[in-house]
Amino acid sequence: MNWLNNILLLLTALLAVFAESAFDLTRHLLGAQIDVLPALMVYASLTGDLVTLAVVTVGGGLCFDALSANPLGASVLPLFGVGFMIQRRRALILRDQRAAQWVLGWLASASVPALTLLVLLSAGQTPLLGWGTLWQWLVVSATGALLTPTVFRFFDLVRHTFNYQPATETSFRPDREIRRGRQL
């Protein structure tokens, strides 16, 4: 089941990156394009192992950079770094709680673009920055926070559909059987 989960996560990451490039409704409405990858990365780091996290961050990050003017690989390290930090602390995180998902989504969506910009500036690139960047950062963080519980619900639904359901134990116990009639 784990491989199916990894493939599904990777496919979702690809589709999410394509959708971010193909549809720019939020860019027109809010002045910033939303990013689904941090939300996916939060899900991968809380539910999967290190391989799952690597698949999502490398696959998603490379695809994001391929469709963007980013140098190839600029998004991979920020995504993986934040995901790794979450995964290391995941025993302490109540991952089924909506509030926890919301806060983690917000933190991840805020830190991934900031770290990516740091990588770009360190690599000698000159990204488009200004006061408007702060607004874009707020929009990306807020939408990321809202998207994370949705991602959890979607994948929980998928897992529920494809996984074997746990066999429920019957309440019948032979030693408690009421036998009708007189026993001789």
Place this chain on the structure above:
Amino acid sequence: MLVLTLVVLNLPTQTAARLKLAVSSLFLPLFGLAGTTHELLVRGADNLLPRRELVRELEQLHRDNQELRLLAARGTEALRENNRLRDLIGWQKQSPWKLKPARVVLRDPANWWRSIQIDLGRRDGLVPNLPVLTPEGLVGRVALVGLTRSQVLLLGDPSCRVSALVENEKRDQGILGSGGPVDTDLVELNYLAPAADVKPGQGVMTSGLGGVFPKGITIGKIVDARPVEYGLYTQARVKLAANLGGLEEVWVLLP
């Protein structure tokens, strides 16, 4: 992961570009799907249009066509005269523009770049640094060229600099630089002379310097100007003629 990132980030430019195009080819089926869906939607919308509306549009197109033919005839005559005069004074003849239409297929998903992808590539004769425009004005230049798709850097992107000329008496020249991250209509025109006579409403076009953009392509209009760096040079804001936020079709200027 750190090593992988460092290796990929430090690849030679050509190799990184090839790798980037290879990764983006993963999206080819989705491009096809999106194209087909778009075509189906357009056809559906066409079928829903009433006949009266179509006839009205056709008549309007006929009128526009006749008007444009007249303009083209005048333009051809002016070009012929220009070439004759150039011959007389021994200047090199101007070659006519060869334009190729392209459809915008994707926009940059990152908020800190301004780029789009178009559905023309090496197969269609594209090479890096070709100017891209719309009937309203300049849009940007071709950056990366794949077999069937290319990346276009839009005006306002920090990597797309254009030598520009203000349409005033002094013919002030400057460099069109980056714009704001949110507003796609405004870009900065830097390095104008301190005594530049730049006023709101004056037109801005390409100066032809730099060898990438030919002279005379409309860029936009001056919004305001102010001295910067303690009066070392003047900086102006330019409202772009082309609507970069709503680009659907563009024209690539082939050599």
